[in-house]
Amino acid sequence: MGRLDGKVAIVTGAGSGFGAGISQAFAAEGAKVIVADISQAGGDATVKANPSAMTFHKMDVTNSADWKATVDAATHHYGRCDILVNNAGTSYKNKPTIDVTEDEFQKTFDVNVKGVYLGCNAVSAVLKEGGVIINISSVGATRPRPGLVWYNASKGAVSNATKGLAAELGPRQIRVVSICPLVTGTGLFSHFTGVEDTPENREKFIFNVPMGRIGEVDDVSSAAVFLASNEAKFITGVNLEVDGGRCI
Template sequence: MTDSQRLKGKTALITGAASGFGRGIAERYVAEGARVVVLDINEGGAKEVAGSLGDAATAVACDITDGAAVSAAVDAATSAFGELDILVNNAGWSNPNTPVMNVDEATFDKLFAVNVKSIFHFTRAIVPHWRAIGRGVMINVGSTAGLRPRPGLVWYNATKATVNNITKSLAIELAGDRIRVCGIAPVMGETGLLETFMGMPDTPENRKKFIATIPLGRLSKPSDIAGAAVYLASDDADLVTGVNLEIDGGRCI
């Protein structure tokens, strides 16, 4: 550890941090000097990740669609660390790629509850704390699906477009409170949801077809998203708010 760590002395809560992008962000944040709350509905997974990160991390189990649970989780985070500088709304969910008329109401409701309403809950829970300490950074993990929607994921695409708009709306409303709000829009990544998005078996041939649509020629990795999340949370980005940073290898061009 050196003084060049970009998040030295900062504290962060990361949702969906038991796997995928969230785990990658948690690991990178600790490497950059932050203390991290590893939050996930998968309590065992959250504890495993926090344990692997040592004293700089603590695990919190939470259903992010439950407002009371979210408030309790934020209280637990501030109790553990005293103050909370950064919130990464990373947790998300997608239905399997399927024609729009085959998506039922329960699936629609879950998509919006996990991907959108959770941000409502966390905003209400954490903004009073940030106003009290005079600062805060929220990072919302959206998707290129909200910028360049494709067939088979209509309502998922809609949730991510909403997340992009929430990021900009919160950024302008909360700027006077010294609260920055930024977004990250990854292209399809090497995570557990990959086959869900592709709507086809995850074979080398099918991956090759999708990767051919990405100018830089590969899928995103947790390390790509973590690097962006470090920059946006750091003091290097002190004048950056309201952006939806595309980590997509050029797919949205």
């Protein structure tokens, strides 16, 4: 018996990184998964790992019509939807705030905040009692640092909305939680830190991490499986830091 047997999940940004890892972990635990991503190639690569349990659906999380089509795809392929993982996210490259363009700011908030707003509205309308929404936030939501000011602010909005939605949807027995990862080796290390991904540069970012390393994809996917499962049936409104103790 898998921990998510009989469940149907939509995972956004599922063509790479956390989204791919979460989709594959959910499928391994018995869930059926709509792998949603703007990249056809990325989505197909994720599905290839377990095609009997996953179906790709191309979508742009900033488009409300795409959200309706994605929810329709879940009900068409699998008859229901139980879990939403709002994982799709973006950022500009780490740099001084004065150098952040208006277009970079707008895209960051459109994907990271508007995408979560649209997803929660579209999916909460069809979630049954016991449904789960997992938002991927960031340690930057509560421990912002120079260089990614508006990215961190967008994740602060996600963490705040997680708590508000948990309070609002709780009477329907829908749980809303977020995962707040530390920077991980997903290929975005340079993007987030502003320096090349080398062992020497990684050392500069882990000196204040009690567990002495950056994050890994399975740190986040394992947390997502737990939060989506009945093992977490009384956990809601939590912004779970998966950070090796960085935020202490």
